[in-house]
Amino acid sequence: MDKSPLRVVRGVEGLVRPPGWHGATEDNKYGVLFYGGWPRDSAPSAVRGLATRQFNTMVTNVETILGQSTAQEVRAGREWYPSGQDHSRRMGKLAGHRIDSDATDVGAGVIAALSPSVEWDLNLINAHSMATTGRTFEPYGKVQTDKASDILRGANPEDTVITGGSEGPNPRNKSYHFYRNLKDPSDPAWVTVDRHAHDAATGSVITGGERGLSAIGRY
Structure with a gap:
């Protein structure tokens, strides 16, 4: 049984949880294993491979949400x-x-x-x-x-x-x-990864106490 505090985002079809993604639970402080203490160039190849698959899944999830969004919703997001x-x-x-x-x-x-x-x-x-x-x-x-x-x-x-x-x-x-x-919204160097961005990218919603923003490892 999946005891993760995550549940699938409602109202969006086709979202997929990234492989190996469990959120910031007690037994897995870092949802993305790449963040588990290894410098980017020295992480084991298995970890780098998993991180790449997680990233690709997140990109697909965001693209899926955009594909199901109305023109009005896209405009509201841009504004x-x-x-x-x-x-x-x-x-x-x-x-x-x-x-x-x-x-x-x-x-x-x-x-x-x-x-x-x-x-x-x-x-x-x-x-x-x-x-x-x-x-x-x-x-x-x-x-x-x-x-x-x-x-x-x-x-x-x-x-x-x-x-x-x-x-x-x-x-x-x-x-x-x-x-x-x-x-400066035009500066691409800064990206706010909050709970809403987490939900969109991972296809899951943090519930209960996990809904807060204090778990830096999750982001």
């Missing part, structure tokens, strides 16, 4: 991050920044800092509240609100605020990628 950039600029201007680029940078940082495990609408509501009142609309984690407060007080999101660490931006941090995508 999502440009719309997020507009929201970011608006938040920054609410916080007092007059120059568009500065406003977008600040707004993107605040939105990204307040994004973990929060639906988009509430994310925007909390960011709007932070920009105008200095506090979130609903109670939220201190680490995230402190980051947003630091940004609003002048800290540079590009430095350490998004990651909250002293080592600078973490390229594996989901929130940092989200910040970069909101700031």
Whole structure:
């Protein structure tokens, strides 16, 4: 019996779980075995082969979803991050920044800092509240609100605020990628791999406690 916390994505026909993919379960911390500690060039050939098959399956799943999407859905997807950039600029201007680029940078940082495990609408509501009142609309984690407060007080999101660490931006941090995508949707160097992207690529939905975004190994 499959005891994985994953279930097939509903409403999409033809999606396939990548071979060897079990999600970030207790006995398999890394869904993709390639992430299991080997440098890319020195991983055993069997691991590299499995990773390649997993990747190819994920590409096929994404293509399958796109193939079943309506023109309106595809257009909405293409417009999502440009719309997020507009929201970011608006938040920054609410916080007092007059120059568009500065406003977008600040707004993107605040939105990204307040994004973990929060639906988009509430994310925007909390960011709007932070920009105008200095506090979130609903109670939220201190680490995230402190980051947003630091940004609003002048800290540079590009430095350490998004990651909250002293080592600078973490390229594996989901929130940092989200910040970069909101700031400049045209930059292909940054890809936000969140729970929704996970579901699309793997053809499965994380359920229950696994639905959160804290398991970095899964992404």
